[in-house]
Amino acid sequence: MTIFVKRYATPATLRAAQTHHAWLVGLNADVRLPRLLDRFSDGLAFEAMPGDIPGPVRMPIVAAAIGRLHTAAAPRLRDSRLDRPHDVGACELADFIHTRRHRLHDTARTHHIPITAVDRVLEAASTLPASLYKDSNLRNFLITDTDGVAIVDFDDLTLAPYGYDLAKLVVSMAMTHGPLDTNVIAMALDAYNSALGQVRCTPEDLAIWAELNWLLTTPYTGRNGYHQHWPSLRPWPHPLTRRL
Template structure:
């Protein structure tokens, strides 16, 4: 049996982990967890489970699992538990939710060490007070690395953390840690995950979690995780929030709907550096709005123009177009002052060195950040690596779409080629018969037809190359107006494969059609239609 060994620095931590696993297995016997093979001082040996850690595509599936776990635990054990009080069940004591977090959140939010906080200390205290009267579920640190997608089910691993918590709190940790690991999530996916999670308690007569409450728990996790980054010496933390905004005139006329990034004014032009076409990213006003060329041209916007911006919260704020930046191919490249958005949870965090604006972290700082994020499920990547991952993902989606669309088109084209050749060869029976009567043997006629088909393939390839070249030049000129110096990539492998497939279909069809057309005796074929 393949095994996995986890080490512990203290015997008490080891004992707690074992107790947590036994308790979870007891209240959720139908959930897959690794079996304990052996216990040694400072070590627990588990069976090895084959699988991969979860990602954004697995969010809804894991939300379904968490909803099932929490509802089952409540109905079987936690009905009498209160989130604000430690609870003992089956010999295992589970810490309360409130006491361990109240003082930490108050201190963090009051000190200003949390970048872009969406909660005030008073609001956090209010949510903790309300949580004390909510039905009790449990929190097991649901970050992506604590689940494994196996061939049969999603398995739960790592049992170091276990406390009581309101319903939805563990799902919020999964959403926040997945965002920190993989980048901003599609809001529809997050809502679908919450709805799937809520199906379980609601089906048993329990209340589901509202979007507002779920957002509060997400902010709890953001504050508790971000403070670890802010505590790393020499590292500057810059939050960024993706959101959809609408811009209009002072009279209430809507101009456009834009995908925007809310960032602090101090970060734009230093940490976040889009190429500027007009205006400036220095000395930005508190109500700045930066748009790309496409929005500026299509909406008739210019630097210095005042517009009214409608935020996702419903608030209307007055903004001024401070700069126009180069546009790209990945949607709107629009930036909004974070001071206008109020309390919203960042969807990403930029890290750079405090020794210089925009300077990357050195090796020591990178190690310190990774240590601060250890166990959170988040990971640190360079901005270039992040962009490359986004490009690779977009390229994969484009390639998949191209394969489907061009594959269908190619299939129809090959069918048309084969059908044309069959009809053409059938119409040349008299010609082939006359050649036979003149002394040309059947194999020579077939070779002539094959040679003609090969010449047709060559001529068609040349004509297609010319047409494709003209189309590529036109597209490059058009794309140059959308992006700066768009690269030209020629897919030689795909082109070569397409030509080879066309040549193969053409030759095979021509050979078979010619062979069939020359089966009759020459004198009989020559008399056709006489």
């Protein structure tokens, strides 16, 4: 069997990734997760999964998988709040607000976005139902021939609003491939909402979460495949400036 070994800088980050993987496996969501085969002092060995990184036209398929993962996680997050950590037994999921506020402030200043606009979004988000964030950049998914969508990389796991993971997928696709077809974005949002059931993410919320994701991703522009600049690709009016 072919294996893939992921190395970690510290024992703490290794333990976190292993715990996150085990918790996601325990959700029994209708998504493919690689098996953990072995653990070393500085790394985890997973089964290597054949497949291709999805391109923009595959966004609806990936969006549905994200929605299925969020639906499976919902019973475990019923009493959670986005402004405080949540203990799910196997691990503690970091909160959405405090883990991002300072980084959002730093990049907002760099891009001349008022801090007050960011804080208003975070304040509003604190009252929303909590879902899951698992770094849904396009490189953390594989399209396989036999299993559909596979999810890889388990370093980051936090609480987040519904739609935030989908927004990360949209932003990472645009920053990698350039302008996106708005019809495909709409299809992806529909696929995500269909997988959720009663909870929904609106187009307006998706635009706001995309902006936060861009602010957190922009320091990596020019690296990790992010060669495009989101402000020149944004398929909707700037949602933060509309809130001034």
